[in-house]
Amino acid sequence: xxxxxxxxxxxxxxxxxxxxxxxxxxxxxxxxxxxxxxxxxxxxxxxxxxxxxxxxxxxxxxxxxxxxxxxxxxxxxxxxxxxxxxxxxxxxxxxxxxxxxxxxxxxxxxxxxxxxxxxxxxxxxxxxxxxxxxxxxxxxxxxxxxxxxxxxxxxxxxxxxxxxxxxxxxxxxxxxxxxxxxxxxxxxxxxxxxxxxxxxxxxxxxxxxxxxxxxxxxxxxxxxxxxxxxxxxxxxxxxxxxxx
Amino acid sequence: xxxxxxxxxxxxxxxxxxxxxxxxxxxxxxxxxxxxxxxxxxxxxxxxxxxxxxxxxxxxxxxxxxxxxxxxxxxxxxxxxxxxxxxxxxxxxxxxxxxxxxxxxxxxxxxxxxxxxxxxxxxxxxxxxxxxxxxxxxxxxxxxxxxxxxxxxxxxxxxxxxxxxxxxxxxxxxxxxxxxxxxxxxxxxxxxxxxxxxxxxxxxxxxxxxxxxxxxxxxxxxxxxxxxxxxxxxxxxxxxxxxx
DNA sequence: GATTGTCAAGAGCACTGCTCACAAATAGGT
DNA sequence: ACCTATTTGTGAGCAGTGCTCTTGACAATC
Numbered sequence: 274x275x276x277x278x279x280x281x282x283x284x285x286x287x288x289x290x291x292x293x294x295x296x297x298x299x300x301x302x303x304x305x306x307x308x309x310x311x312x313x314x315x316x317x318x319x320x321x322x323x324x325x326x327x328x329x330x331x332x333x334x335x336x337x338x339x340x341x342x343x344x345x346x347x348x349x350x351x352x353x354x355x356x357x358x359x360x361x362x363x364x365x366x367x368x369x370x371x372x373x374x375x376x377x378x379x380x381x382x383x384x385x386x387x388x389x390x391x392x393x394x395x396x397x398x399x400x401x402x403x404x405x406x407x408x409x410x411x412x413x414x415x416x417x418x419x420x421x422x423x424x425x426x427x428x429x430x431x432x433x434x435x436x437x438x439x440x441x442x443x444x445x446x447x448x449x450x451x452x453x454x455x456x457x458x459x460x461x462x463x464x465x466x467x468x469x470x471x472x473x474x475x476x477x478x479x480x481x482x483x484x485x486x487x488x489x490x491x492x493x494x495x496x497x498x499x500x501x502x503x504x505x506x507x508x509x510x511x512x513x514x515x516x517x
Numbered sequence: 518x519x520x521x522x523x524x525x526x527x528x529x530x531x532x533x534x535x536x537x538x539x540x541x542x543x544x545x546x547x548x549x550x551x552x553x554x555x556x557x558x559x560x561x562x563x564x565x566x567x568x569x570x571x572x573x574x575x576x577x578x579x580x581x582x583x584x585x586x587x588x589x590x591x592x593x594x595x596x597x598x599x600x601x602x603x604x605x606x607x608x609x610x611x612x613x614x615x616x617x618x619x620x621x622x623x624x625x626x627x628x629x630x631x632x633x634x635x636x637x638x639x640x641x642x643x644x645x646x647x648x649x650x651x652x653x654x655x656x657x658x659x660x661x662x663x664x665x666x667x668x669x670x671x672x673x674x675x676x677x678x679x680x681x682x683x684x685x686x687x688x689x690x691x692x693x694x695x696x697x698x699x700x701x702x703x704x705x706x707x708x709x710x711x712x713x714x715x716x717x718x719x720x721x722x723x724x725x726x727x728x729x730x731x732x733x734x735x736x737x738x739x740x741x742x743x744x745x746x747x748x749x750x751x752x753x754x755x756x757x758x759x760x761x
Numbered sequence: 762g763a764t765t766g767t768c769a770a771g772a773g774c775a776c777t778g779c780t781c782a783c784a785a786a787t788a789g790g791t
Numbered sequence: 792a793c794c795t796a797t798t799t800g801t802g803a804g805c806a807g808t809g810c811t812c813t814t815g816a817c818a819a820t821c
Binding site for chain 2: 802807808809810811813818
Binding site for chain 3: 800805807
């Protein structure tokens with residue numbers, strides 16, 4: 274069926290496919306605008322349709338449901354954040370792990386500040402009843418992958434302390450707890466280091482979430498200068514935890 | 518007007534006032550049930566009215582609007598969490614700051630696990646358009662107050678290192694950033710310590726949020742034993758940051 | 762016993778996600 | 792060029808939402 278269409282060069286992609294693609298993008302753009310303006314909560318299918326000048330029911334030709342639209346937006350947001358972190362990290366000299374770590378942290382915060390509602394779309398309250406489909410896990414781990422790579426790499430370069438920790442019940446339990454992530458991480462890196470890395474990772478998002486959700490109000494002075502100074506002091510703390 | 522009512526002893530509180538109080542509590546209870554079942558997002562005034570067997574419009578005699586109800590629920594949640602943390606901390610010997618810190622962390626996590634939706638009500642995505650009224654700030658800081666007290670107290674007991682940090686531009690900026698919280702905190706405690714304390718505080722909520730929103734899926738083994746082992750390892754890290 | 766303030770109910774407005782039957786546009790094969 | 796099958800758009804409609812306003816009933820006060 275497609276064989277002939279492809280052969281017919283000029284209409285390799287049909288007008289329909291092109292239109293479909295165009296409208297699909299327009300729907301997503303309108304949705305992103307709406308989310309940026311007032312959050313995912315108030316994302317309205319009808320409002321998108323109005324914006325695009327089409328019947329409210331027509332939207333459902335492009336996205337099966339509101340949830341499906343949301344899923345697509347979530348994946349895109351993860352990708353956008355991942356791209357931002359990756360490109361910021363890539364700009365730093367390879368032999369400066371501390372600098373690369375700093376770059377990732379600042380990239381995450383910058384992206385979050387510039388896209389608050391998209392940030393909360395992925396790191397905010399989980400939507401009740403909404404089960405994250407499998408497609409979201411890949412993009413979701415881009416930032417984490419970056420940090421794990423950094424952790425492993427800098428661990429290889431570090432002189433082995435060969436400090437075999439005493440096998441207490443606690444360390445054994447931690448070892449079992451880390452089993453799932455172990456599947457994808459070098460065995461060179463110790464349980465303690467891996468756990469520290471994860472902890473710093475969640476601390477990063479805790480810090481960003483606190484700033485974005487206004488929990489720092491009346492605690493840290495408003496304004497980018499102060500907020501950034503405090504964030505920098507936090508990064509120093511995390512670097513110390515990772516002994517960098 | 519009330520003068521006579523009060524004088525009439527037996528009916529100091531009228532039947533009306535009592536009924537009103539009873540229904541008010543019933544509305545709140547139904548609302549909490551609904552939130553526990555499916556989150557704040559899907560809290561419905563009509564559903565509450567149905568539950569209580571009254572007309573949908575009658576609810577508005579008790580709460581001016583959905584937002585007003587939400588505000589009351591938020592305050593109650595902050596109080597509930599604060600109470601949980603306080604009573605857990607109070608059970609630990611006064612001369613064991615590390616133990617008291619651990620108790621607070623575990624209390625926060627336990628409360629969050631037992632009241633996930635209420636947790637996200639206060640530490641999740643801020644509701645767009647919803648401005649937290651002034652009444653919420655008091656209860657909101659109960660856990661933080663507890664930790665700051667601990668920080669100050671244990672700092673007094675610690676031998677002064679009198680390490681006057683070099684006054685770099687960064688330390689000066691951090692000092693300015695911390696101005697708001699300084700208003701309510703002893704000057705004995707240094708900027709660096711205060712910032713570390715805050716950072717650990719947000720890390721705690723970052724860790725709890727990560728666990729509750731499923732970000733640890735495929736990372737840390739499911740089940741309370743593993744989750745708790747990982748959480749304990751995080752507490753150890755935070756204790757180290759605070760040099761306890 | 763009359764008055765006054767309070768409360769519940771019902772109807773209604775404007776909105777939401779979503780479905781369905783139908784009409785228009787476009788595709789492919791003859 | 793024609794015919795048929797698929798795809799896209801439409802409008803009506805269902806069931807739900809928060810919220811308002813009027814109306815009638817009742818309890819508390821005088």
